[in-house]
Amino acid sequence: MSGGQARTLAQLGLAPTRGAQAKVTGLTIDSREVREGMLFAALPGTRVHGASFIEKALADGAAAILTDAEGARIARDALSGSDAALVVTEDARAALSCAAALWFGAQPETMVAVTGTNGKTSVASFARQIWLAMGHEAINVGTTGVEGSFAAPLAHTTPDAITLHKVLAEAARAGVSHAAMEASSHGLDQRRLDGVQLVAAGFTNFSQDHLDYHETFEAYFEAKAALFTRVLPEGGVAVINMDDPKGPQMAALAEGRGQDVLRVGRSEAAQLRLLDQRFNPTGQSLRFSWLGDVHQVDLPLIGGFQAENLLVAAGLVIGAGADAERVFQLLPEMETVRGRMQLAATRRNGAAVFVDFAHTPDAISTAIEALRPHVMGRLVAIIGAGGDRDTKKRPLMGQAAAAHADLVIVTDDNPRSEDPAAIREAVMEGCPDASNVGDRAEAILRGVAALGPGDALLVLGKGHETGQTIGSDVLPFDDAEQASVAVMALDAAEAGEGA
Numbered sequence: 070m071s072g073g074q075a076r077t078l079a080q081l082g083l084a085p086t087r088g089a090q091a092k093v094t095g096l097t098i099d100s101r102e103v104r105e106g107m108l109f110a111a112l113p114g115t116r117v118h119g120a121s122f123i124e125k126a127l128a129d130g131a132a133a134i135l136t137d138a139e140g141a142r143i144a145r146d147a148l149s150g151s152d153a154a155l156v157v158t159e160d161a162r163a164a165l166s167c168a169a170a171l172w173f174g175a176q177p178e179t180m181v182a183v184t185g186t187n188g189k190t191s192v193a194s195f196a197r198q199i200w201l202a203m204g205h206e207a208i209n210v211g212t213t214g215v216e217g218s219f220a221a222p223l224a225h226t227t228p229d230a231i232t233l234h235k236v237l238a239e240a241a242r243a244g245v246s247h248a249a250m251e252a253s254s255h256g257l258d259q260r261r262l263d264g265v266q267l268v269a270a271g272f273t274n275f276s277q278d279h280l281d282y283h284e285t286f287e288a289y290f291e292a293k294a295a296l297f298t299r300v301l302p303e304g305g306v307a308v309i310n311m312d313d314p315k316g317p318q319m320a321a322l323a324e325g326r327g328q329d330v331l332r333v334g335r336s337e338a339a340q341l342r343l344l345d346q347r348f349n350p351t352g353q354s355l356r357f358s359w360l361g362d363v364h365q366v367d368l369p370l371i372g373g374f375q376a377e378n379l380l381v382a383a384g385l386v387i388g389a390g391a392d393a394e395r396v397f398q399l400l401p402e403m404e405t406v407r408g409r410m411q412l413a414a415t416r417r418n419g420a421a422v423f424v425d426f427a428h429t430p431d432a433i434s435t436a437i438e439a440l441r442p443h444v445m446g447r448l449v450a451i452i453g454a455g456g457d458r459d460t461k462k463r464p465l466m467g468q469a470a471a472a473h474a475d476l477v478i479v480t481d482d483n484p485r486s487e488d489p490a491a492i493r494e495a496v497m498e499g500c501p502d503a504s505n506v507g508d509r510a511e512a513i514l515r516g517v518a519a520l521g522p523g524d525a526l527l528v529l530g531k532g533h534e535t536g537q538t539i540g541s542d543v544l545p546f547d548d549a550e551q552a553s554v555a556v557m558a559l560d561a562a563e564a565g566e567g568a
């Protein structure tokens with residue numbers, strides 16, 4: 070990213086090995102984006118070390134190179150033949166994040182982040198909704214892009230440091246004072262958010278995902294724990310869901326770092342404690358206590374887990390300085406998070422179709438179980454797994470659906486570069502009695518056709534997504550829209566038959 074005033078490396082918090090006088094005109098992590106005068110951050114990658122592109126970056130006019138010891142070794146010849154400024158540091162990704170924060174120079178005054186396998190987007194959206202209802206200019210940043218008082222699309226849940234700080238600075242300059250962001254495990258591992266100044270951070274839960282990247286559960290947990298052990302400063306507020314088996318461990322890590330821990334959940338240890346939940350066809354009622362005082366609230370939200378997410382969000386907003394009673398008054402105003410247990414359509418016979426983003430075994434179990442108490446009749450689930458992602462989760466996703474739904478249809482999610490039929494086969498290993506319908510629109514039509522009075526269909530996996538990635542093409546596809554189309558078509562056909 071270029072533009073703005075040229076700065077010295079010291080102004081970007083970097084200690085140059087050589088070229089202290091050099092000024093840079095912008096930052097990039099991609100050699101293909103290098104322009105005259107820019108700093109090229111040559112970072113270690115999963116496929117290749119960015120240092121392999123230092124020679125090209127220098128040829129294209131890079132004025133400075135930021136890398137680690139391995140990068141300096143890989144590009145020794147290119148570097149010794151150039152007089153560009155050089156920063157060699159142990160953790161080049163973390164250094165880049167801090168440099169990006171200084172380069173863009175502004176971020177919303179009050180920032181919180183949330184990590185966990187599931188629930189991050191929901192928590193960030195609820196926190197933003199509470200702040201907006203309090204009259205603040207607020208955003209959430211993550212899988213669904215930047216939403217709220219300032220909007221922008223994002224390609225990642227936690228964008229790379231340069232994209233992140235660019236968008237945070239734009240939001241801050243547009244008047245945004247409060248931001249809740251998602252901290253993905255990739256983002257944490259790659260130090261993408263190390264330059265963000267957090268006042269509070271939250272943890273929802275921990276279960277299987279992304280083992281293709283992290284390889285072991287331990288490494289995956291460590292990546293998530295880094296939100297507390299590295300990113301949230303001492304004295305920050307850690308909001309921990311104590312109902313998750315990993316909650317107590319995360320709370321201990323946060324306490325060990327000198328953070329104030331605000332415990333939430335059903336657990337007796339919780340300061341913000343869920344006491345009771347009652348479900349109805351359009352939402353739920355909660356009884357909860359805050360430091361012992363009992364409150365009751367009616368919410369237009371489907372799914373018991375959204376109450377857990379809402380408590381984490383309320384904890385973050387309180388942890389960031391809001392008056393707790395004011396926060397609780399605003400909870401009935403919360404709206405469904407797009408693509409999370411979202412009512413997409415209702416059949417003439419009363420059967421409902423919901424769309425949800427569950428794409429892990431745990432989320433599929435949770436989502437189907439969570440819909441049960443809102444539904445009188447049978448529950449039909451449509452599932453699929455994405456290509457180029459953790460392959461081990463596929464049969465477990467099938468098992469989870471078979472264990473909790475009355476009828477399962479396996480279909481394509483985003484096959485990406487993989488063979489869609491092979492992905493479906495892997496899912497079917499966990500649910501051999503399911504129907505296998507590759508075409509997602511047809512699967513939704515079949516699911517809707519199976520609904521009798523009081524039944525519900527839950528279309529899982531793609532939530533808010535508006536495209537289906539097949540190979541390298543992204544074709545328009547929206548589960549909620551397809552559900553409406555299917556309901557309209559089948560209701561019209563039935564009305565025609567009855568006439």
Ligand SMILES: CC(=O)N[C@H]1[C@@H](OP(=O)(O)OP(=O)(O)OC[C@H]2O[C@@H](n3ccc(=O)[nH]c3=O)[C@H](O)[C@@H]2O)O[C@H](CO)[C@@H](O)[C@@H]1O[C@H](C)C(=O)N[C@@H](C)C(=O)N[C@H](CCC(=O)O)C(=O)O
Binds near residue numbers: 117
């Ligand atoms: C696995 C992963 O996170 N990969 C990210 C990583 O790429 P990488 O390490 O594989 O990069 P690489 O291809 O080995 O290249 C190494 C370095 O060389 C640079 N390079 C490469 C080629 C070139 O010609 N010139 C050049 O300079 C690259 O910019 C990179 O910095 O660094 C790249 C630059 O920051 C990211 O774009 C890329 O995200 C890819 C696109 C991705 O899909 N990531 C997903 C898995 C992800 O991050 N998902 C999370 C989690 C979502 C969730 O919670 O479910 C997210 O936060 O979205």
Ligand SMILES: Nc1ncnc2c1ncn2[C@@H]1O[C@H](COP(=O)(O)OP(=O)(O)OP(=O)(O)O)[C@@H](O)[C@H]1O
Binds near residue numbers: 189274
């Ligand atoms: N607290 C929770 N516990 C278990 N499952 C949940 C919880 N919250 C959400 N889910 C399930 O996970 C799905 C994704 O929710 P959400 O988008 O909020 O999570 P996320 O952590 O942001 O996911 P991603 O990793 O894709 O960013 C939901 O659609 C729901 O099925």
Ligand SMILES: N[C@H](CCC[C@H](N)C(=O)O)C(=O)O
Binds near residue numbers: 226456
């Ligand atoms: N952030 C998640 C989203 C998965 C969504 C699902 N529809 C899929 O394509 O697997 C990922 O990139 O793994």
Ligand SMILES: [Mg+2]
Binds near residue numbers: 189190191212213251
């Ligand atoms: Mg998300």
